[in-house]
Amino acid sequence: APVRLTILGSGWGAFRLLKDICPKTYSVTVVSPRNHVLFTPMLPSASVGTVSTRSITESLRPLCIEKGARLCEAHAEHLDLKKKTVQCRSLHGERYTVPYDRLVLAVGKKANDFGIPGVQRNAFFIKETADARRLREALLTRFEEAACIVARSSTCGLRPSDEQVAQVEQLLRVIVVGGGPISAGFSEHLVDFIGRDVRRTYPDLIPYMSVHLVEWASCTQIHRKDQALREYMLQRLSQRSGVQLHRGEHIEGVTQSELRLESGRSIPYGTLVWNAGMKPVPIVQSADLPKARNDSKVRTDECLR
Ligand SMILES: Cc1cc2nc3c(=O)[nH]c(=O)nc-3n(C[C@H](O)[C@H](O)[C@H](O)COP(=O)(O)OP(=O)(O)OC[C@H]3O[C@@H](n4cnc5c(N)ncnc54)[C@H](O)[C@@H]3O)c2cc1C
Structure with missing residues (x-):
């Protein structure tokens, strides 16, 4: 049976990986609150209206269809590395669990305010x-x-x-x-x-x-x-x-x-x-994974494992 591969995120990392996935080997589920890839280098231009936000996004659905992948618009909230499950919350607030054989964390980072008031x-x-x-x-x-x-x-x-x-x-x-x-x-x-x-x-x-x-x-x-x-x-x-x-x-x-x-x-x-x-997003901060010293970035080998 194909390996159940769950990809968290729909940014650059997730998109690149999905493009190379062999649908015969992997049964893919993508979980992300965003159903599109965002071309971030153009975001400053979109902020001043030089380009429209529509022209800098690309839906992930066509690629998911091509790869036979499921795409769930949801936030991954908790990883259970022992049971190999991801707890998710849909954009409508429903909570559910996604099982996996292999997991890819491609959730990016979030803006850091360094706790500065206001x-x-x-x-x-x-x-x-x-x-x-x-x-x-x-x-x-x-x-x-x-x-x-x-x-x-x-x-x-x-x-x-x-x-x-x-x-x-x-x-x-x-x-x-x-x-x-x-x-x-x-x-x-x-x-x-x-x-x-x-x-x-x-x-x-x-x-x-x-x-x-x-x-x-x-x-x-x-x-x-x-x-x-x-x-x-x-x-x-x-x-x-x-x-x-x-x-x-x-x-x-x-x-x-x-x-x-x-x-x-x-x-x-x-x-x-x-x-x-x-800074790392909450699911990475709370995950029980080896982290870099003085930071909550996940430590990986040269193959990002
Ligand atoms: C304005 C701007 C301009 C940039 N310009 C450049 C540039 O010119 N050149 C360059 O090399 N890099 C640039 N970057 C950096 C580049 O965008 C990032 O390095 C790249 O996006 C990282 O890819 P990623 O897949 O790790 O994360 P992202 O592309 O950030 O994707 C993260 C994905 O995870 C999803 N996600 C977040 N939390 C969860 C969760 N809990 N559960 C499930 N999914 C979740 C997000 O919705 C998103 O889909 C720029 C970044 C910004 C913000």
């Missing part, structure tokens, strides 16, 4: 298509709010007051926290978007807009191997794209309108985008 509630992330849609919606809402303030004073033939200028500048200040390639890529897309689309649609707002990249000190540690490349990337962002850099900062907390730094400084913002690193 991040989950106030920041936007760039991980899923829903994140991209939320971020785009938020940016457009801020633009409209700012346009309304600017239009109110110009209707009366006046310049905006100092207070109004500060309010508009804050609404149109986007802070990106991170310092790795995703933050840099998103900042660059945002600057392009402002230079092309916003300049055309909201020309009066251009003088008030700013993009800030806060390089969190811990990110410097994460990316320390690529220091030269990283320096080049940040300098280019600052000199060519006009992104304002705040380097090596420690973040104390986030409120609805301010990023608080440990140095005592606060930066008011309209939109905060958090890209400061990733």
